[in-house]
Amino acid sequence: MILSAAGAVLIAAVKRVVRIILHLTKGAAAVFWLVFISPLPLQAHEFWIEPSSFQPDPDQSITADILIGTDFLGASAIYVPDQIETFALLGTGAKSQSERYEITGRYGDRPAGKMPSGSPGLRIIVHQTAPIRLTYSDAKKFDEFAREKGFDEALVQHQSRGLPLDKITERYQRYAKSLIAVGGPEKMGAGQDRHLGLAIEIVAEANPYQWPPLQSMPVRLYADGAPLANAQITVFTRHNPRHVETAKYQTDKDGRSNFALLAGRDYLVDSVILRPMDGAVESGDAMWESIWASLTFQVPSNQKM
Secondary structure (H helix, E strand, C coil): ECCCHHHHHHHHHHHHHHHHHHHHCCHHHHHHHHHCCCCHHHCCCEEEEEHHHHHHHHCEEEEEEEEEEEECEEEEEECCHHEEEEEEEECCCCCCCCCCCEEECCCCCCCEEEEECCCEEEEEEEEEEEEEEEEEEHHHHHHHHHCCCCCCCCCHHHHCCCCCCECCCCCCCEEEEEEECCCHHHHHHCCCCCCCCCCCCECCCCCCEEEEEEEEEEEEEEEECCCCCCEEEEEEEEEECCCEEEEECCCCCCCEEEEEEECEEEEEEEEEEEEEEECCCHHEEEEEEEEEEEEEEECCCCCCC
């Protein structure tokens, strides 16, 4: 569906935030991020990787923005080592699967990652956050988030567990991947996305950079190492920042889903699992756990390079 009026208003707000950050010094940007942007997950925003180029030349220096936002438009996160468990560039081909470049930086760097693109073929940028805990001030916000992500009965389940409604606690963790194609047309189609064993993970079962461009993309959703059936997947298709379409799909019994592709578009695929945490009241732990998966890639233009 095309962006709603409410979504357009929210995008305008995010754009204003991005413009503010771009005009701040690095130190001021870090403070602004921690005060104003860090709470964004409370509003169930997506989290994804956006490289400076989805199709770089071999060994080209590229950056990777870590973004939080909505409808495929977001604010750039700074590099905060304590909030990162994994940040790396991986190879995918038979000869390059063992290649791994650890992405590091200094606190406050924005974009958060900088790296050489590596040798020709498909590459995976992977980012895993540390667990973060949050509290919903009222049940309505929790219910809105749960329904948006496909968990319509979460609040009913919460009440049936005898848990309070005024302070609902959640622990969340994000797992993001981005596929980039290094080299010219004759090299970009080499390699294949693969299951990395993340707690939740979207795997592209075809190379989006192959030529001629794909007409559709088969993906598979994994959770705790196994395919996840009957789960919601949200696909954002972006032609430019003002033209984003959103569609929702369900995985089949084997954890697979398929959606149409358009040449010259950027794609963000997103899925969330929300599940209760047993013994939360007795242990003082969070009442709920959410784990988030995202995958970004680009489909080349029909005009051959």
